[in-house]
Amino acid sequence: MADTPHLYLVDGSAYIFRAYHRLPPLTDPEGTPVGAVYGYTTMLWKLADDLHKADGPTHLAVVLDKSSHSFRNEIYDQYKAHRPDPPEDLVPQFPLIRHATRAFSLPCIEEPGVEADDMIASYARVAQDQGWNVTIVSSDKDLMQLVGEKDGARIDMLDTMKNARIYIEEVEEKFGVPPEKVGDVLALMGDSVDNIPGIFGVGPKTASKLIAEHGDLTAALDAAADMKKSKLKERLLEHRADAEMSRVLVTLREDCPLPIALDEMKLEGVPPEPLAAFLSKHGFTSLLKRLDAGTGSPSRKTDLNPARQDTPGAAASSEGSRQPLPDFPAVDRSAYECVQTIERLEHWVERAHAARLVAVDTETSSLDCMLCDLVGVSLALGPNDACYIPLGHGGSDMFAEKPQQIDRAAALAALAPMLASEAVLKVFHNGKYDLNVLARNGVDVSPIDDTMIISFDLDAGRQLDGIGGGHGMDELAERHLGHTCLSFKEVCGTGRKAIPFGEVPLDKATEYAAEDADVTWRLYQHLKPRLATEGGTKIYERVDRPLVPVVAQMERHGIKVDRTRLAKLSEEFASETARLEKEIHQIAGTEFTVGSPKQLGDVLFDKLGYKGGKKGKSGQYSTDQSVLERLSGDGAEIASKVLEWRQLAKLKSTYTDALQEAINPETGRVHTSYSLVGAQTGRLSSTDPNLQNIPIRTEIGRQIRDAFVASEGHVLLAADYSQIELRLAAHMADVPSLKEAFANGEDIHARTATEMFGEVNRDTRGRAKTINFAILYGISRWGLAGRLGVQPDEAQAMIDTYFQRFPGIQKYIVRKLEEVRERGYSETLFGRKTWFPRISSKNQAERQGSERAAINAPIQGTSADIIKRAMARMMPALEEAGLAHVRMLLQVHDELVFELPEADVDAASAVIERVMAGAAEPAVRLDVPLGVEIGTGTSWGAAH
DNA sequence: CGGATCACG
């Protein structure tokens, strides 16, 4: 219905509180905190920009809380009584919210003595009664009471942070009752933030159950009398009055006087001048750019900007730390050159030498850099000053004429000296990929910089909800340059219609490929200076940058696997799983898919009637290992058979089958791909295939390690850091007794057991080990209790003892958390930052999760830094010792795997041990020695 | 495509 008006009511006050806690603390050029305001501004922009879109606003108003006093205080003097003062750096942002609203020329409603919720309810109802649709921009649970439809006019809600519409189903999902009953549920459960009492001891679960069962609040309270004796019954009876008063407090007033008329909320367009002034005053440069670049302002009839997909969080986080941008012209793809003659190529190479800095990108026939063919190379020397050199286009149709392009070998020969020249810096985005492709084509590249890694070293962890915090080029272009890159899909299509890049016509290919180089060049100009101003230089230059060529080479080496052995294992696993499956079906008395947790749960707990089935939030019984082990312990034979089936099925599909598939036909080896930006803490991650999770913990799984073998005449050497994270914890938290234990080469878990329990035996050592790990991961009494199989208060006593024996640990945890809360990030000993945007979240689970991660990150991250430094130094050290032929193949977080001639084992072991043990120095002097354990064998399994 | 499960440090 195009002509049905659609009113958007923005709950401004609630938004800024939420934005404040979810966005990083930014300041504008004058030093005023503006993080929440930035989020607010981007939200208004997006809303205003949706004018004329389906379901977008035709009318819009912002509603703010003017004062905290309302009719509710008359009813209940404790209403909102214990609310803490807003944080110091949020206070100056309140007036700015008004300024921002005015800058968009939007009406802003605030009435003394009336809460925003009531005002929103009143406007929503009036509009709905006129037949308008209404969207309330908020996620406040109180407002969910309003959701629904009347005479075809609909009220819904929009949570802009989650970009989610909230309609009847969503409300029912949250409360278990329809919107009109939400008030009854709220009245029972109360609200600690607003200090609404509800009924003590009743939370959302119980509340919604009671209302769903009895219909409404009064009925539920009445029913209490007939309940059987329980705590709940007592409480319902005793606190009935509280609940009834709460019911009034949570009821929204829908009859507030309306200060402005609905018609005045009509959204027609946003005049650009006041908005520009506001954006510029507060340093919101990316928005300002969009305003200038677009057709003027948001919500003009032409859709203003294609580059509007970043979330407030992501945009804000970079906005706040942004350098003033050199004034680059907008990307103009028509400016790019397609280089088709050797003369033109030589011209570009010459210019690259003169510029001494060139952004480079390669295009290939597939995403696997160990299998693909090189299809073209692009270069960029400045904004819009970029070219594409096609080298492998056409050819799928043998009869069609290939487009004109330089002979690949000739072109690479022309490029190679420049790519290898120490005098020309080559900038890539994810250079490891390009390095591998070029190396496979006989071209070495050095020196290089990498914008993906720079972004990671600056902004790891800064994203919220995994949105907008990645380090991919398209994402960074949006975030930092306000530019939308041509997508690969647009160029190559998708699904069955997809074509390889080599079949893309040259004009389109040039636009896509040269743009990538151009954007890389621009990102480099933007990100590189930030390293210096934001303290990222050390970690980038000393740790991550040198690692790129090293890891690239490891990937190219690959590792040999014994295909025959894997195939044999696959067969064994297959026949065993088949046998087990039959037995399982027999016991169950029905054929079902054993691999389906859902079906399995129904069989175990419904059909066979086993007790203790717990359903998770998906409404499905949990059938994980711990559950099955319990059932098996209780004598359920089917459970132990399923466990065995699962283990074998997992090993077969994930390892023995998949690893055979992963053997590269050209090299006969398996080449994983390491991500240098995969883990927030700075660890590497491994994919396609993941070689960092090859089984070792069970005997049957360990057979898979035996299939990783050395080539003829060689052995594999595995070098492990022993207990590196605990050693680092001892150093970083400065715990004398632990440091001493490591210095003396003691068994650290035994030492902990002595300190904690007074004696060492298998039991106390095991407990001590669990506690040691619990400390590294951030601890809760419940978590520890679960692991140790004791009661939470007993676990708490152990934690207390631990902290008493090692007071440095507790001080360290407190200090680190304070630091992260204040600065927003944690730091490793080598200066690697990990950001924790949720560290002060109001959501307890979210906040505590961040706290645990923040305690762990410096330790896990420092360990990652150390092994990375060892890796970067390893080959030069081996070469110096005349061991250049030793090949470093794998890294598994605290382990390095090498392949070498058997005769060199002793010499190489000495070098490897020395490099690994000394990897922290000289940058960091550790108070504990780094222990390294080395083993060798013809297989990886044997090397342990 | 998300959830459940399970492999590793």
Place this chain on the structure above:
DNA sequence: GACGTACGTGATCCGA
């Protein structure tokens, strides 16, 4: 007995 319980990853399967 409200909330949800250890940190960091990636691959596979099922089922909507």
